[in-house]
Amino acid sequence: MNATFLIARRELGAYFRTMTGYVIAAILLLVDGLLFNVLALGGPDKLSAEVLSQFFFTTSGLAIIAGIFLSMRLLAEERQTGTLVLLTSSPVRDSEIVIGKFLSAFVFLALVIAATIYMPLLVMVNGKVSFGHLFAGYLGLLLIGGAGVAIGTFGSALARTQVLSVIISASIALAMTLAWMMGKVTEHPLNDVFVALALHGRHFPPFQAGSIHVRDVVYYLMVIYIALFGAIRVLEARRWR
Amino acid sequence: MIEVKGLTKYYGELAAIHDLNFSIGRGEVIGFLGLNGAGKTTALKILGCVLLPTAGEVTVDGIDIARDPHAVRRRIGFLPDTPPLYNEMTVGRYLAFAAELRGVPAAEAPRAVADAEDKTATREVHDQPISSLSHGYRQRVGVAQALVHQPKLLILDEPTSGLDPVQIVEMRATIRALRGEHTILLSSHILSEISQTCDRLLVIQRGEIVAQGSEQQLATQLGGGGTIEVEVAAPAARAIEIARTVTGIGAGTVVREADGIALVSLEGSPDLRPKVARALVQNGIDLLRIDRGAARLESIFLKLTQDKDSPRNLPQ
Numbered sequence: 001m002n003a004t005f006l007i008a009r010r011e012l013g014a015y016f017r018t019m020t021g022y023v024i025a026a027i028l029l030l031v032d033g034l035l036f037n038v039l040a041l042g043g044p045d046k047l048s049a050e051v052l053s054q055f056f057f058t059t060s061g062l063a064i065i066a067g068i069f070l071s072m073r074l075l076a077e078e079r080q081t082g083t084l085v086l087l088t089s090s091p092v093r094d095s096e097i098v099i100g101k102f103l104s105a106f107v108f109l110a111l112v113i114a115a116t117i118y119m120p121l122l123v124m125v126n127g128k129v130s131f132g133h134l135f136a137g138y139l140g141l142l143l144i145g146g147a148g149v150a151i152g153t154f155g156s157a158l159a160r161t162q163v164l165s166v167i168i169s170a171s172i173a174l175a176m177t178l179a180w181m182m183g184k185v186t187e188h189p190l191n192d193v194f195v196a197l198a199l200h201g202r203h204f205p206p207f208q209a210g211s212i213h214v215r216d217v218v219y220y221l222m223v224i225y226i227a228l229f230g231a232i233r234v235l236e237a238r239r240w241r
Numbered sequence: 242m243i244e245v246k247g248l249t250k251y252y253g254e255l256a257a258i259h260d261l262n263f264s265i266g267r268g269e270v271i272g273f274l275g276l277n278g279a280g281k282t283t284a285l286k287i288l289g290c291v292l293l294p295t296a297g298e299v300t301v302d303g304i305d306i307a308r309d310p311h312a313v314r315r316r317i318g319f320l321p322d323t324p325p326l327y328n329e330m331t332v333g334r335y336l337a338f339a340a341e342l343r344g345v346p347a348a349e350a351p352r353a354v355a356d357a358e359d360k361t362a363t364r365e366v367h368d369q370p371i372s373s374l375s376h377g378y379r380q381r382v383g384v385a386q387a388l389v390h391q392p393k394l395l396i397l398d399e400p401t402s403g404l405d406p407v408q409i410v411e412m413r414a415t416i417r418a419l420r421g422e423h424t425i426l427l428s429s430h431i432l433s434e435i436s437q438t439c440d441r442l443l444v445i446q447r448g449e450i451v452a453q454g455s456e457q458q459l460a461t462q463l464g465g466g467g468t469i470e471v472e473v474a475a476p477a478a479r480a481i482e483i484a485r486t487v488t489g490i491g492a493g494t495v496v497r498e499a500d501g502i503a504l505v506s507l508e509g510s511p512d513l514r515p516k517v518a519r520a521l522v523q524n525g526i527d528l529l530r531i532d533r534g535a536a537r538l539e540s541i542f543l544k545l546t547q548d549k550d551s552p553r554n555l556p557q
Contacts, residue, residue: 003342006338006341006342007342010327010330010338014329014330017329018329081323081325081328082321082322082323082324082325083325083326083327084325085289085291085319085321086325086339086342087342088290088291089289089290089291089314089319090314090339090342090343091311091342091343091344093311239291239292240293241252241292
């Protein structure tokens, strides 16, 4: 556990010492701000809860994308520059490497997500926002962002370059999101399977509306677990070649 | 310290190393010598517990690397062919990270870092970001990370690659200073460097060890006792003819001949130099210079790596 923390701390430091982290954070906040103005505040008059729901909807998509971009470097960059050997030749388990790296990207993403709080606060100025709704929405953002980071970590473990890493992870995330649509055109009982697998369509809207269901929380935790498990296995397999 | 039995590694169909056998004693400085692609890096990566072997048994300090890789990794320091440096970190922070990763308690890390910096002469760049370092410093910081946790075994893959002549001399001195405290295994394709720093050489070719022993032992086995270089102010043919009258001197070759001065290389032990000199002078030949043959190791190396039928595993 100690090594996990050590690796997470170093990786988090790397986000603050290099440009990549700041650039991704800036883009997320910029785009989120624009979408907030256009989609959430624009159009006909809405209830505060509707504005907030729209805000969580747009931010959730951006959180997945940011998670994938933040995690693209985690293992692919180290393999590219040859620094991974420092970790693999040390008395550290492959699981500690993967979890440490996941945590660093997740904590950075959480900080960026926390920085979006000014938008709900702006809604508060002229409207009414319940703290329960805020809590549920942000929990959902952390979970869906965590899933994005975990999928990104898996892609980063597979790929030799960062570009390839983003392509792999984005494809996985996109396919999982589109499973929702597959659910609409397939017969019962297959449609239930597709819908239940969907990254966004079934499991995020409740958070967006301010309610927390155990099945949705479990779903996102499972996605994180499976993606990280895959990444650990890929790293272990690399020792054979 | 290290026992290697039947070590084999396949990349797909290709055998990178095949049936390696050797053992290394505590405190020895061993040189892995081979052309690029001979299998040096693969062998070192397996010893460094980065790569798993296809077959064979490796024990470090009595511990099997397949059974308990963690215990082995705590005992080794590994410098791969490109030093694993995080460019955005400062040297001090990077070394502290490497130390803690190998189990040095956080409270003792600054001391361990200072020690490693002293040994590798990197103290003055302690606060500099690694991205700003010259190639020589990068290489030395690479060595520092390998020894920051006081490992028993140091594995250095081409520690002098890409360094300029001055830096090579410095690196050699650094490695020599480490002898005694650590068992050191280093690889190179630069022959002169490896013969000067190592007690024993393992010559590896196409994934197999084709010879091992000290430079002297290799020379005796393969070169028939080395060569003597003679520079005379006389025709080369005549000089060779006279030199060959000395018992123990074999064939002679003309290295160059111009303006009445000839440089001749004679096969024979350098111990025969006084006799050769006397014979030449007594026969009225002006002797300008006599010396033990240069580039001896190069010729051994070429012989080993070119002859397919060269003798294997010379007696030590």
